[in-house]
Amino acid sequence: MAGSGRAHLRPEDETLLRVEHLNVEFPVGGGRVVYAVSGISFDIAKGETLGLVGESGCGKSTTGRAILQLPRPTSGSVVLNGVDLMELDGEGMREKRTDLQMIFQDPISSLNPRRTVGEVVAEPLQVWGPHDEDKQWDIVADMLEAVGIDPGVARYKRPHEFSGGQCQRISIARALVLEPELIICDEPVSALDVSVQAQILNLLEDLKAEYGLTLVFIAHDLAVVKNISDRVAVMYLGKMCEISETDEMYANPAHPYTQLLLESIPEPDPLAVLDDRAEIEGELPSPLAPPSGCRFRTRCPYADETCARVEPQMRRVSEDHYVACHHPLVPVDETEVQIDV
Amino acid sequence: MSERATGTAGNEPFLVVEDLKTHFTVPAGTVKAVDGVSLELRRGQTLGIVGESGSGKTVLSRSIMRLNIGGNVHTTGSVRYDGRELIGLKAKEMQSIWGLEMAMVFQDPMTSLNPVVKVGRQLTEHLRFHLNVSKSEARQTAIELLRSVKIPEPETRIDNYPHEMSGGMRQRVCIAIALACGPRVLFADEPTTALDVTVQHQILNLLATQQKERFMSMIMVTHDLGVVAGRADEIIVMYAGKVVEKAPTATLFAEMKHPYTEALLRSIPKIAQPKHSRLSAILGRPPDLINPPPGCSFAPRCPYAQQRCHEEKPVLSPGSTPGHQFACHFPVGTPEAREAFDRNLAAGLPVTLAAAGDSKVSDDDLVTSAGGA
Ligand SMILES: Nc1ncnc2c1ncn2[C@@H]1O[C@H](COP(=O)(O)OP(=O)(O)OP(=O)(O)O)[C@@H](O)[C@H]1O
Ligand SMILES: Nc1ncnc2c1ncn2[C@@H]1O[C@H](COP(=O)(O)OP(=O)(O)O)[C@@H](O)[C@H]1O
Ligand code: SF4
Ligand code: SF4
Ligand SMILES: [Mg+2]
Ligand SMILES: [Mg+2]
Numbered sequence: 001m002a003g004s005g006r007a008h009l010r011p012e013d014e015t016l017l018r019v020e021h022l023n024v025e026f027p028v029g030g031g032r033v034v035y036a037v038s039g040i041s042f043d044i045a046k047g048e049t050l051g052l053v054g055e056s057g058c059g060k061s062t063t064g065r066a067i068l069q070l071p072r073p074t075s076g077s078v079v080l081n082g083v084d085l086m087e088l089d090g091e092g093m094r095e096k097r098t099d100l101q102m103i104f105q106d107p108i109s110s111l112n113p114r115r116t117v118g119e120v121v122a123e124p125l126q127v128w129g130p131h132d133e134d135k136q137w138d139i140v141a142d143m144l145e146a147v148g149i150d151p152g153v154a155r156y157k158r159p160h161e162f163s164g165g166q167c168q169r170i171s172i173a174r175a176l177v178l179e180p181e182l183i184i185c186d187e188p189v190s191a192l193d194v195s196v197q198a199q200i201l202n203l204l205e206d207l208k209a210e211y212g213l214t215l216v217f218i219a220h221d222l223a224v225v226k227n228i229s230d231r232v233a234v235m236y237l238g239k240m241c242e243i244s245e246t247d248e249m250y251a252n253p254a255h256p257y258t259q260l261l262l263e264s265i266p267e268p269d270p271l272a273v274l275d276d277r278a279e280i281e282g283e284l285p286s287p288l289a290p291p292s293g294c295r296f297r298t299r300c301p302y303a304d305e306t307c308a309r310v311e312p313q314m315r316r317v318s319e320d321h322y323v324a325c326h327h328p329l330v331p332v333d334e335t336e337v338q339i340d341v
Numbered sequence: 342m343s344e345r346a347t348g349t350a351g352n353e354p355f356l357v358v359e360d361l362k363t364h365f366t367v368p369a370g371t372v373k374a375v376d377g378v379s380l381e382l383r384r385g386q387t388l389g390i391v392g393e394s395g396s397g398k399t400v401l402s403r404s405i406m407r408l409n410i411g412g413n414v415h416t417t418g419s420v421r422y423d424g425r426e427l428i429g430l431k432a433k434e435m436q437s438i439w440g441l442e443m444a445m446v447f448q449d450p451m452t453s454l455n456p457v458v459k460v461g462r463q464l465t466e467h468l469r470f471h472l473n474v475s476k477s478e479a480r481q482t483a484i485e486l487l488r489s490v491k492i493p494e495p496e497t498r499i500d501n502y503p504h505e506m507s508g509g510m511r512q513r514v515c516i517a518i519a520l521a522c523g524p525r526v527l528f529a530d531e532p533t534t535a536l537d538v539t540v541q542h543q544i545l546n547l548l549a550t551q552q553k554e555r556f557m558s559m560i561m562v563t564h565d566l567g568v569v570a571g572r573a574d575e576i577i578v579m580y581a582g583k584v585v586e587k588a589p590t591a592t593l594f595a596e597m598k599h600p601y602t603e604a605l606l607r608s609i610p611k612i613a614q615p616k617h618s619r620l621s622a623i624l625g626r627p628p629d630l631i632n633p634p635p636g637c638s639f640a641p642r643c644p645y646a647q648q649r650c651h652e653e654k655p656v657l658s659p660g661s662t663p664g665h666q667f668a669c670h671f672p673v674g675t676p677e678a679r680e681a682f683d684r685n686l687a688a689g690l691p692v693t694l695a696a697a698g699d700s701k702v703s704d705d706d707l708v709t710s711a712g713g714a
Contacts (some may be wrong), residue, residue, distance in 0.1 A: 055537045148703035163626060166704055193393050194564065195623035198608035202620055202700035220537060227610035227618060246616040264542035265612055266567035270590045279546055280539045282493075283507055 004039040005313030008243050008322035012079075015043040016214055017067065017182060022076035024062050034287050036062040037073075038238040041314075044182070049208065049215040051229030051246070053222055053261070055284060058235045060218045064184040067216070068100050069093055080181065098128045101175035105187035107167035111159035111174075117144075118155040121174045128178055143173040146210070147203060165196035169203065176211065184216045189224060201228055222265055226250055231320070234258045237295040238287060243314075244321035254323035254330045257296050294326065302327045354381035356405070356526060356558070361418035363397075363404045370631040374400040376582035377418070382526065387552065387559045389569030389590070391605070392579035395627050398562045401579070402528045405560075406443050407435050440471050444519035446548075448531035450511035453518075454503045460487075460514045461499035464521060471522045486517040490547060509540035513547065520551060527552070530562045545572065566606055570594065575664070578602045581628050581638040584657055588665040598660055598672040600643045604696065619698040624691055625707050637670070641707065644696035645671045645681045 004021075012018055024037040037059040044050045052060045066073045069085055078085045085096060101124075104110040111120050121140045122129075129136055141151035147169040159167050168188060175183050185204070189197040205228065207213055219225050225232055226246055233243040234255060242255040253259040260280045282299045285291055294312050297303040304327070312324045315332040323332060363375040375397045382388055390398050403409050405420050407427055420427040422442065427435070447453045455463060464486060465479035474482065480499070487495035490513040503511050512532060519527055529548060533541035549572060552559050561569055569576055569590070576593050578586040578601065586599035597603050607621035625642040628634055634641060640650040647670070655668040671678040685693035691706035 055539060146701075148701045148705070150705045153705060163704055169703060194605065194608050195393065198610075198620035198622035199624070199695065199700065199703065201610065202622060202698055205617060205619075206700045221610075222538065223610040223612045226612060226616055227614070227620070229616060250612065261539065262612070264539045266538075266541070266545070266565065266570070267612060268567040268570045268594075268606055268609055269613075270570045270594045279543050283510070 004041070004239070004311060005315075005324060006041045007314045007316060009041060009043050010045070012043075012082075014045055016046040016048075016081060018043040018077075018079045019063075019067065020077045020079075022063065022066055022078070023074040024059070024066050025074045028288070032288055035238050035290055036287060037066065038290070039076075040235075040238075040240040042233055042240065042243060044214060044216065046181075046214055047208070047212050048230045049217055049228055051225035051232040052216060052218045052235060053220065053225050053232060054235035056220060057237075057284065057287065059238045059287075060220075060235055061186050063235070064102070064186050064216055064218050067182070067184060068097075068102060098124070098178045099181040101178070101180040101183045103168075103171050103175050103183060103185045103188045105190050107164055107171050107188075107191070108159060110171060111167055113158060113160055116156050116158055117149075117162070117170055118151075120159060121170060121177060124174065124178050139177055140173070143176050144170075146176070146207065147173045149173065163196070164192055165199055168192065168196075168200050172200075172203070172207070176207070176213075179211070182214045182216065184218070186218045187220070188217075190219060190221070197224070204228060222250075222261060234261065237285060237290055239295050240314075240324065241296070242321075242323045242325075244317070244323075245319075248318065248321050252317070252321070252330050254317045254321065254328040254332070255325050256300050256302055256327075256329065259329060294324075352383045352385070354383050355423050356382040357419070357421045358405055359419040359421075361401070361404060361420065362416065363400050363409060364415045366413045366415065367631075372630045373582050373633065374630060375404055378577075378579075378582075378584055380577060380584075380587075382558050382560065384525070384558060385552075385556050386575070387561060387569075387573045389573030389576040390560065390562045390579060391564065391566055391569060391576060393564060393605075393627055395630075396579040397582040398564075398579055399530055400582075402445070402530055402560060402562055406439070406445060406528060407432075408445070440467065440522045440524065442524055443526045443528065444522070444524040445528040445530065446512070446515050446519045446532045448534050450508065450515045450535075451503065453515055454511060456503055459500050459502055460506070461501075464499075464514070464518055467518050467521050482521075483517075486521055487514070489551070490514070490517045490520070491543075492517075507540075508536055509543060512536065512540075512544055516544070516547065516551070520555070523555065524557065526558045526560065528560045528562070531564070532561075533568065534563070534565075541568075566609065578605070581633055582630060583638065583668070584666075585639065585669070586667040587657070588660075588662070588667075592662045592665050596660070596662060596665065596674070598665070598667040598674065599669050600645050600671070600673055600678075601639050602667075603673045604642075604644070607696075621698060622695045622700075624695045624702065625704055637668075642692050644685060644690070644693040645673075645678050646685070646690075646692070647671065647681050 020041045022037055022040050026034040028034055054060055067078055122136050125136045144151040149169050189200050217228050229246045232246050232249050234241045236257050242258050253262055285298055291298050293309050294307040297307040306326050312326050314322045314324045317323055317330055317332050358380045361378045365372040378401055392398050404416055461483055464483040468479040468482055484495045492498050492513055533544050563569055573590050575589050577584050580601050586602045604623045623642055628638050636651045636653050637655050640646040649670055655670050657666050657668040659666050671681045691702040694702045
């Protein structure tokens with residue numbers, strides 16, 4: 001939030017995906033515009049899991065979908081393996097779709113109820129895979145096996161005959177059949193009971209090790225995100241507040257918003273002190289008219305006149321830890337300020 | 342929290358529930374949604390009720406409040422409020438209890454608010470129905486109530502329709518309505534499940550301050566052990582309509598004895614653990630409440646289950662710490678339990694493998710493996 005800037009980006013040859021100055025705006029009639037995502041930049045290295053956190057409506061899903069060009073972002077660049085997806089035409093983008101897959105929150109309704117599990121998982125192969133049906137089934141069976149679903153049992157069953165957790169395993173299998181470069185997981189465990197959530201998180205970790213998957217993992221649960229992510233980016237009202245290696249961010253949050261988020265987590269520990277923890281005041285401002293300067297300033301306990309006037313840029317806190325705030329909670333490297341135009 | 346309400350001499354329980362059973366008659370048979378639950382509540386005390394979806398938490402709290410309306414319900418047992426038996430009372434006789442003595446806040450504020458009526462009128466109607474106050478008095482009280490639940494500018498917000506408010510504000514209105522007549526017990530059924538973590542934190546703090554100020558008791562229903570950990574004096578863990586473990590909060594976390602409680606806690610990622618920590622998962626789903634398993638109802642999913650568990654129902658019995666009860670043949674932490682776990686692991690029992698963090702076993706594997714090693 002508060003911030004723009006690209007000080008946190010790594011050299012391009014070390015990353016798989018690089019997103020710069022991403023803007024997504026939705027016209028909503030009457031000349032009004034929802035500023036859903038405003039000028040954010042980030043990158044992901046191969047084999048890495050980037051967690052995206054923030055309150056409902058802050059632009060997590062919009063960011064994830066913007067990578068897939070669904071819909072086309074208003075401006076910015078989305079470079080995957082050296083190719084800017086923003087510059088591809090419809091046909092070019094269609095070819096790239098094999099490299100990008102998505103997994104959604106509601107596993108049951110995201111699978112076609114009229115098709116068998118065998119067909120659902122084979123679907124991406126119909127368009128892009130081998131045309132031979134036996135070869136397709138071999139791939140599908142391997143993938144179902146890999147996600148812990150018995151291919152023989154599942155092949156002719158329909159998705160609604162499976163539990164929510166099993167449907168999520170099936171969606172993961174479908175996302176994997178084309179061996180994509182990047183998988184966007186949008187709240188993949190938010191609709192599941194805690195018992196099942198643990199199964200899916202363990203599974204994603206194992207698949208990542210086995211297939212070298214690169215993931216964007218979107219969730220509002222900070223403990224879940226910490227468990228699965230190598231790096232975490234915190235969003236607020238369409239802006240990126242802080243991005244860091246995971247354990248470092250949770251140990252030393254530099255952004256006031258990150259700190260308030262972390263303090264809000266109900267911890268399964270009866271000795272956790274509750275009463276003296278700060279609580280975030282007020283309501284989320286409208287994305288139709290975001291505050292000037294730092295977008296978090298209307299709720300920030302440290303806001304001053306500069307915050308209302310100047311948008312904070314990303315600055316380096318430590319190795320792989322960056323924050324966009326004029327008054328960060330931990331000292332930043334002042335020399336690395338980089339002003340964007 | 343132990344000093345907060347427990348161990349208060351002279352503070353006798355005013356709500357006593359004994360062997361409460363709520364069964365629903367459906368075409369396929371009898372759904373034993375609540376099956377023999379007993380509990381007590383004292384003034385100022387917070388009781389947490391925890392369990393997975395379908396474990397009977399909502400039916401239990403509605404049964405205590407006598408809110409189960411419908412022809413297919415059969416409730417037995419006893420609910421005594423100030424010594425008065427509520428089971429058997431008619432809805433008309435409950436009017437003197439609802440709102441005035443017991444009130445409820447639900448998970449989804451939209452379902453308890455009328456979308457086409459201004460929130461102010463919903464509050465004042467409630468006040469005028471229960472208390473003998475004039476229109477202008479009711480409006481003044483309503484504004485004060487909205488202020489007490491920290492709604493900004495209550496004088497103007499009172500004329501909002503629910504859809505003009507955020508989810509968190511709507512839940513504040515529901516809390517204001519629940520508090521309006523100064524109930525002695527507040528039931529909160531997943532009051533924050535539909536809300537963001539920051540709003541959840543605000544609402545839980547609000548409930549806690551209101552409770553303290555009013556010296557009210559609270560029954561907090563949730564699937565999230567984290568929500569009740571720092572806030573409840575006592576926790577009841579429910580599984581398949583029954584209490585499987587019950588203890589003062591600190592005792593429950595320090596000495597949990599039931600494998601289901603342990604499994605619930607160990608499956609949650611914790612903020613204190615480093616990234617990529619392995620989680621312990623629970624396979625399968627809660628049992629069919631029409632034909633529950635003959636022995637322990639958790640046996641098909643329990644990593645410790647042995648033959649005895651499939652045959653003999655464990656009964657809720659006291660542990661060594663006062664107030665601690667659990668129903669299990671192989672309580673967590675005992676040498677017998679460790680042996681049972683290792684035996685199941687060696688035999689490749691899927692539920693035990695999943696508890697140990699194996700991600701490739703899934704619910705499919707449960708079909709082929711019945712029973713302990
Ligand atoms: N009117 C009814 N008729 C038949 N069965 C019912 C009825 N109401 C509830 N049940 C069943 O009773 C059981 C317990 O339901 P309950 O709503 O109490 O669960 P819960 O623990 O509150 O779950 P959740 O976490 O999903 O809210 C479930 O199996 C449910 O399907
Ligand atoms: N198609 C759309 N038209 C108008 N506004 C939209 C559209 N999609 C998303 N938004 C708005 O953009 C903002 C970000 O939304 P979203 O990315 O879904 O948030 P998150 O996933 O973080 O909850 C919200 O204010 C949302 O209401
Ligand atoms: S201190 Fe200023 S810049 Fe930093 S988060 Fe607060 S308002 Fe934004
Ligand atoms: S050990 Fe046996 S009695 Fe105890 S919970 Fe497991 S199955 Fe039930
Ligand atoms: Mg979203
Ligand atoms: Mg419920």
